[in-house]
Amino acid sequence: MNMNSHHEKAVQAIMYGHSCAMRLKLRLDDPMADGGPVSSYDLAKSIVDCFSNAISILTDKPKSEDDQFSDLSSSPPPPPPPPPQESHSKKKRKIDITTNPSEYWRDDSPDPIYYDGYLWRKYGQKCIKKSNQQRSYYRCSYNKDHNCEARKHEQKIKDNPPVYRTTYFGHHTCNINHNQDGSFTAVLDPVDDLKSANMIRFGNDLDYVKKSHSTGLSLSVKHEEDLIREKTVDQYREITGDDQDCQHVMEEDLSSSPSGSYPPPSSSSDSDCIAFMSDMLFEDLDSWDQFDFGMH
DNA sequence: TTCATTTGACCGAG
DNA sequence: CTCGGTCAAATGAA
Known part of the structure; x- marks a missing residue:
């Protein structure tokens, strides 16, 4: 991925935000107006998401050619981890979401999710x-390369x-190998990852980290989250002049998610x-x- | 030329 | 039979 597409991603994230x-x-101008099913909380959450993404992208270091995975490091959270599934037949594989709610996870958004941290290939x-309404079907771009069975559909x-x-x-x-420098190649154990995820929180990014516990987000990714977090602490200090509450805010256990979505079974919260x-x-x-996010 | 998307066909479940 | 999910050839963009 080149710098231009990076820039484009950042612009997209900012525009969406x-x-x-x-x-x-x-x-806020007209609180009595019918705002629809999307709550203000969700809107605020989306805004933080987008700007966090943009910051991550723009503060990213120049990357090697093989940065398809490293791109993920600046991405929003992967969806939470449904339990491993048995291999499916080549043809039809219907998942009964009414009887197997744990086998899927869904998210409602005011806009199509064009950027959720994974590379998807549309297949139908x-x-x-x-x-x-039209429903679009996607599978992981690494479906063949890594035999990845993740799929999603959007409607x-x-x-x-x-x-x-x-x-x-x-x-x-x-x-696998989400890092850029090759210094970390193991996929994190979901449980360990969940534990470590609790230690790294930043705005919406904490969601990313939380949700990532099943996906083997690499340590380098976490490092970036830390950097972002530090920046946010600085921003908070600039705005409030408060040194103490910031740490408190960033470290306190947080609670969970907006209505309309199906949060991962995470123990921590981010409210x-x-x-x-x-x-x-x-x-x-x-x-x-x-x-000013320091993006000039 | 390569690769992602589109779109009609095909398949299985109900 | 209808419906929804997937396949794969055709198409288009880079």
Whole structure:
């Protein structure tokens, strides 16, 4: 991946964050208006997500050619880990989500998820009769290379306001060698990873880390999360002049997720941290919009 | 030329 | 038979 696509990704993330911020602002301007099923919390969360992603991308070091995986390091969280599945027949593999809720995970978003930390390849699209909407089918780009069975499909389930539901199936088995320098090649054990994930939290990125516990996010990825976190601490200090609460905010156990999605079975939570980020949003959205992330 | 997406066909479940 | 999931040839972009 070249610098341009990096830049493009960052721009996309920022633009998406901007659109979410606008929606949130409209909602704040007119709290009585019907804001639809997407909560303000979710909007704020999306905003933090996007800007965190942009920061991660822009602060990324120049990479080697083989940075398909390293790209993941600056990505949002992989979906949480459904339990390993038996191998499927080549043909039809239907997962009954009503009887096997643990075999899938879904996320509702006001916009299509074009960037969720994995590389996906579209393999089909169908008009779903029930909802009269198109559903797109994706599988992991490393489906062949790494025999990765992760799949997802994305469907617009509501029009006004738009709500897109992304449903993930299977788990990624392609998560190897995500680091750039080759210094770490082992895939983290999900349990150990979960433990370590609890130690690294940053805005929405904590979600990423939490959700990553099944996907073998590499140590180098975590290192980047740490860097981002440090930056956020600085930003917090700049804004509030408070040295103590920041650490508190960043380290406190956090609680979980917005309605409408199916969170991973994580023990930690992120509400406090999100609340902190959201507070900044609510207090002064304009200044947030213009907030200098050091990306110049 | 390579690779990702599109799209109609095919298949299995109900 | 209908419906939803997948396959694979055709197509298009880089």
